[in-house]
Amino acid sequence: MSVVIALANQKGGVGKTTTTVSLAAALAARHLRVLIVDADPQANATSAVGATKDDEGGLYEALVDERPLGDAVRDTNIANLAVLPTTPALAGAEVELVSVMAREYRMKRALDALRPRFDVILVDCPPSLGLLTVNALAACDEVIIPVQCEYFALEGLSHLSHTIELVQRNLNPRLVIRGVVLTMFDGRTNLSREVETEVRTHFKQTFRAVIPRSIRLAEAPSHGEPINVFDPLSAGAKAYDDLADELIEALRARDLLPPLPVKVTPPGLPVAITATPTAIMTTPAPTSTAITSTHNSQTEQAHGGA
Numbered sequence: 001m002s003v004v005i006a007l008a009n010q011k012g013g014v015g016k017t018t019t020t021v022s023l024a025a026a027l028a029a030r031h032l033r034v035l036i037v038d039a040d041p042q043a044n045a046t047s048a049v050g051a052t053k054d055d056e057g058g059l060y061e062a063l064v065d066e067r068p069l070g071d072a073v074r075d076t077n078i079a080n081l082a083v084l085p086t087t088p089a090l091a092g093a094e095v096e097l098v099s100v101m102a103r104e105y106r107m108k109r110a111l112d113a114l115r116p117r118f119d120v121i122l123v124d125c126p127p128s129l130g131l132l133t134v135n136a137l138a139a140c141d142e143v144i145i146p147v148q149c150e151y152f153a154l155e156g157l158s159h160l161s162h163t164i165e166l167v168q169r170n171l172n173p174r175l176v177i178r179g180v181v182l183t184m185f186d187g188r189t190n191l192s193r194e195v196e197t198e199v200r201t202h203f204k205q206t207f208r209a210v211i212p213r214s215i216r217l218a219e220a221p222s223h224g225e226p227i228n229v230f231d232p233l234s235a236g237a238k239a240y241d242d243l244a245d246e247l248i249e250a251l252r253a254r255d256l257l258p259p260l261p262v263k264v265t266p267p268g269l270p271v272a273i274t275a276t277p278t279a280i281m282t283t284p285a286p287t288s289t290a291i292t293s294t295h296n297s298q299t300e301q302a303h304g305g306a
């Protein structure tokens with residue numbers, strides 16, 4: 001049981017990478033085994049978790065030469081969180097795949113082989129609707145669409161919806177739009193509130209959690225740390241915690257996650273990684289009351305410190 005989720009929007013700078021990394025770290029803190037797949041040659045997700053671009057072979061080789069991805073997966077300094085770093089060669093994949101048979105399924109084959117090792121695989125897409133994004137949409141069970149709370153927020157979303165429909169019709173009938181995430185929300189402006197209303201009107205599946213504009217979220221990548229490590233009590237960390245909880249609830253309803261305890265690990269602990277299935281399975285299962293109280297105390301802390 002595992003789920004692959006693509007974070008896609010062909011618009012640049014809307015918060016795809018920030019959401020991939022922050023959400024991944026929040027899910028990992030909830031004892032899920034999480035893999036970030038950096039499918040963007042810009043390598044922002046790779047560096048945001050303190051990893052480096054990998055020359056050893058990875059996604060590019062899997063897509064173009066159909067080589068297995070196993071060895072390319074790297075642990076991070078965060079417990080339960082691994083990353084598949086991007087490679088400099090990935091930029092060429094869009095062009096090289098054009099003449100390949102069944103080219104849209106290359107990423108699916110590669111990621112399906114990794115499913116037994118992870119509960120959640122998040123794919124950070126590049127800002128285009130080219131073959132890398134189409135491969136990610138064909139490979140995933142669900143797609144999350146980050147939308148920046150600014151003028152023209154909805155522009156381009158009809159194009160993205162159309163692409164998703166085409167993928168559903170021709171490549172991946174099981175693909176579900178999990179929801180839109182509103183990012184860089186500034187509560188002091190009417191504009192942010194208007195965009196929120198408009199997006200919620202058009203997209204019923206908009207997450208309740210809204211990501212605020214926060215300098216701490218912008219600073220975290222330069223330290224190679226996700227927000228729940230860099231500043232666990234910040235408003236940004238709290239928002240991504242809420243998003244993670246909402247996502248887990250939805251995935252559990254679809255039976256896409258194992259019935260594991262959702263217990264938050266105090267963030268920032270330098271725990272050696274490699275979340276093995278055994279490590280996960282030996283975690284004592286608390287009662288549902290214990291789960292709620294653990295989460296609430298974290299939430300209150302976050303409120304108090306934000």
Ligand SMILES: Nc1ncnc2c1ncn2[C@@H]1O[C@H](COP(=O)(O)OP(=O)(O)OP(=O)(O)O)[C@@H](O)[C@H]1O
Nearest residue numbers: 012013014015016017018127184212213214217218
């Ligand atoms: N909630 C936020 N508050 C403040 N800054 C943010 C927030 N989210 C993202 N940013 C900043 O905005 C910029 C764009 O964010 P990000 O890289 O996550 O977008 P992206 O959609 O992945 O971009 P690209 O399309 O280039 O891949 C980055 O500098 C990031 O640090």
Ligand SMILES: [Mg+2]
Nearest residue numbers: 016017040044
């Ligand atoms: Mg990005």
